[in-house]
Amino acid sequence: MKCRVCRQRAVIDVPRHNANFCAPHFLDMCRRQVTRAIADFDMLTTADRALVAVSGGKDSLAVWDMLGDLGYTADGLYVGLGIGDYSDVSAEYARAFASERGLKLIEISLRDDYGYDVPTATAATRRVPCSACGLSKRHLFDKAAIDGGYTVLVTGHNLDDEAAVLYGNTLRWELEYLARQLPVLPARDGFPKKVKPLVRLSERETAAWCVLRGIDYLVEECPIAEGNKHLGFKAALNAIEAESPGTKTAFYLNFVERVAPLLAGHALPDDKALQPCVRCGSPTTGELCAFCHLVSVASVHEPVAVELITGKGSRR
Amino acid sequence: MKCRVCRQRAVIDVPRHNANFCAPHFLDMCRRQVTRAIADFDMLTTADRALVAVSGGKDSLAVWDMLGDLGYTADGLYVGLGIGDYSDVSAEYARAFASERGLKLIEISLRDDYGYDVPTATAATRRVPCSACGLSKRHLFDKAAIDGGYTVLVTGHNLDDEAAVLYGNTLRWELEYLARQLPVLPARDGFPKKVKPLVRLSERETAAWCVLRGIDYLVEECPIAEGNKHLGFKAALNAIEAESPGTKTAFYLNFVERVAPLLAGHALPDDKALQPCVRCGSPTTGELCAFCHLVSVASVHEPVAVELITGKGSRR
Numbered sequence: 001m002k003c004r005v006c007r008q009r010a011v012i013d014v015p016r017h018n019a020n021f022c023a024p025h026f027l028d029m030c031r032r033q034v035t036r037a038i039a040d041f042d043m044l045t046t047a048d049r050a051l052v053a054v055s056g057g058k059d060s061l062a063v064w065d066m067l068g069d070l071g072y073t074a075d076g077l078y079v080g081l082g083i084g085d086y087s088d089v090s091a092e093y094a095r096a097f098a099s100e101r102g103l104k105l106i107e108i109s110l111r112d113d114y115g116y117d118v119p120t121a122t123a124a125t126r127r128v129p130c131s132a133c134g135l136s137k138r139h140l141f142d143k144a145a146i147d148g149g150y151t152v153l154v155t156g157h158n159l160d161d162e163a164a165v166l167y168g169n170t171l172r173w174e175l176e177y178l179a180r181q182l183p184v185l186p187a188r189d190g191f192p193k194k195v196k197p198l199v200r201l202s203e204r205e206t207a208a209w210c211v212l213r214g215i216d217y218l219v220e221e222c223p224i225a226e227g228n229k230h231l232g233f234k235a236a237l238n239a240i241e242a243e244s245p246g247t248k249t250a251f252y253l254n255f256v257e258r259v260a261p262l263l264a265g266h267a268l269p270d271d272k273a274l275q276p277c278v279r280c281g282s283p284t285t286g287e288l289c290a291f292c293h294l295v296s297v298a299s300v301h302e303p304v305a306v307e308l309i310t311g312k313g314s315r316r
Numbered sequence: 317m318k319c320r321v322c323r324q325r326a327v328i329d330v331p332r333h334n335a336n337f338c339a340p341h342f343l344d345m346c347r348r349q350v351t352r353a354i355a356d357f358d359m360l361t362t363a364d365r366a367l368v369a370v371s372g373g374k375d376s377l378a379v380w381d382m383l384g385d386l387g388y389t390a391d392g393l394y395v396g397l398g399i400g401d402y403s404d405v406s407a408e409y410a411r412a413f414a415s416e417r418g419l420k421l422i423e424i425s426l427r428d429d430y431g432y433d434v435p436t437a438t439a440a441t442r443r444v445p446c447s448a449c450g451l452s453k454r455h456l457f458d459k460a461a462i463d464g465g466y467t468v469l470v471t472g473h474n475l476d477d478e479a480a481v482l483y484g485n486t487l488r489w490e491l492e493y494l495a496r497q498l499p500v501l502p503a504r505d506g507f508p509k510k511v512k513p514l515v516r517l518s519e520r521e522t523a524a525w526c527v528l529r530g531i532d533y534l535v536e537e538c539p540i541a542e543g544n545k546h547l548g549f550k551a552a553l554n555a556i557e558a559e560s561p562g563t564k565t566a567f568y569l570n571f572v573e574r575v576a577p578l579l580a581g582h583a584l585p586d587d588k589a590l591q592p593c594v595r596c597g598s599p600t601t602g603e604l605c606a607f608c609h610l611v612s613v614a615s616v617h618e619p620v621a622v623e624l625i626t627g628k629g630s631r632r
Binding site: 172 | 486552566
């Protein structure tokens with residue numbers, strides 16, 4: 001197995017490019033894909049102040065690393081979700097990455113700063129864990145970006161993530177969601193611009209980037225996300241990709257290029273009478289935003305250990 | 317397990333309707349679904365002269381039976397493809413069905429009438445078997461409908477068939493194909509109106525219809541279609557359907573309702589300078605139509621036994 005570029009010994013195969021790469025040329029390939037995504041979708045410039053949503057996993061550390069590598073300025077934001085050991089360990093990876101590189105990592109703790117954690121919110125709301133978790137992160141990322149004067153919020157969503165969400169929305173042709181599934185969401189009143197520079201890289205490739213760049217990251221998947229449909233959609237796409245390499249890329253990028261423009265008129269209206277939340281000031285359609293409502297429900301609930309949720313999360 | 321309607325013992329469960337049915341009420345459910353598809357998409361009326369494309373399998377015999385049962389007038393057309401025993405046996409099922417019910421079955425034989433068969437055409441064209449087979453059937457069905465003065469051509473495509481084709485086209489967002497994937501294609505110069513009354517029934521349900529109505533049909537799948545991607549797409553959808561009953565129906569019907577209208581402008585132009593084929597008179601963009609070209613290539617090739625193709629068909 002030889003590198004496509006230099007014919008030296010390859011360390012990784014990339015079936016959808018029908019190519020193998022040595023370490024330096026694999027890293028170059030990743031840089032090219034990210035550079036191209038940033039350029040094709042006008043994600044950011046070196047004049048931007050970027051905030052990266054950091055989980056301590058491979059994708060968020062890879063994108064933070066790559067932005068620095070490519071000359072962009074980016075701070076990190078870590079939200080402590082209180083999912084037992086999983087969260088404790090993920091925080092350590094995020095802090096180690098930042099301190100070794102002299103990068104600024106902002107930290108928020110759901111429990112310390114808002115009086116709840118994801119297991120407790122799950123029990124309090126009686127919904128799947130990913131619901132309270134996603135709502136909390138979206139709100140806190142948006143708020144930190146706006147409050148900190150950042151011009152763009154960066155997330156580590158990779159090709160597998162985006163293709164799996166697209167797959168789920170396509171199975172039921174949820175036009176409102178499909179219309180918004182883009183690698184860039186522009187800033188609008190009270191919300192920051194959001195970008196996903198890793199949409200042209202698979203999760204296997206972001207993991208390889210971390211390994212080859214000496215980045216330690218949390219390998220485990222979230223223990224309470226197990227059994228969610230998103231993971232089932234990833235498995236379905238992986239089976240198709242194994243048969244026909246390149247299908248996943250074509251599925252996602254052809255959608256973005258050919259179909260999303262046709263759906264532009266079907267997105268939910270952006271500015272449906274948004275007003276500031278009476279408690280936190282974030283834009284919302286009601287009096288109290290969904291996050292402040294969650295805080296009010298979850299913070300008065302007796303704390304729930306993550307082990308109690310694990311069984312729940314794997315239930316369909 | 318009790319019938320949803322009469323609470324007598326049920327003989328079949330229909331998970332996507334979350335219901336079980338006894339034999340008479342299952343047949344009623346099938347009639348309702350077909351009646352609804354015919355009405356929703358203006359497929360045909362009792363004033364139409366319908367021609368059913370009959371293969372001897374469950375779907376084509378079920379749709380022929382159901383049309384008669386619902387008061388429509390329909391003759392059958394069987395095309396002998398020359399796929400060894402498979403074709404011999406399928407012809408017997410088609411003939412038995414027609415003669416037992418006093419229905420008119422038109423027969424065409426690729427070998428006797430056009431000097432080739434599907435295995436030979438496969439070898440002559442060096443393409444997958446389904447390519448020559450599909451081209452031959454489309455041409456001969458269209459021609460027989462036009463020449464016979466039929467007002468509508470009926471095929472037995474069921475929900476699984478349509479959802480699998482949609483799935484394949486969606487994975488690559490083939491807009492030109494997606495735009496034409498409708499349960500009705502209107503008549504246009506030289507082509508008959510084409511309709512698919514079974515799009516609201518799964519293949520398990522058309523099989524059950526046949527069993528309960530005492531219709532003998534060819535159970536075996538085509539021996540040279542094995543390994544084609546269509547079957548892989550069916551398997552992928554079945555896995556999703558087993559997890560979330562109703563997904564397949566939502567995928568297909570939501571597409572037809574919500575998305576197909578958005579793509580209307582993306583279909584390949586219908587009348588791109590069509591002119592009569594110099595040999596057979598069918599509308600074509602070139603001098604010789606694709607079917608007459610196939611005949612000219614395949615009919616001079618030495619006959620090829622089906623066994624020689626079976627290995628080829630299972631290759632990806």
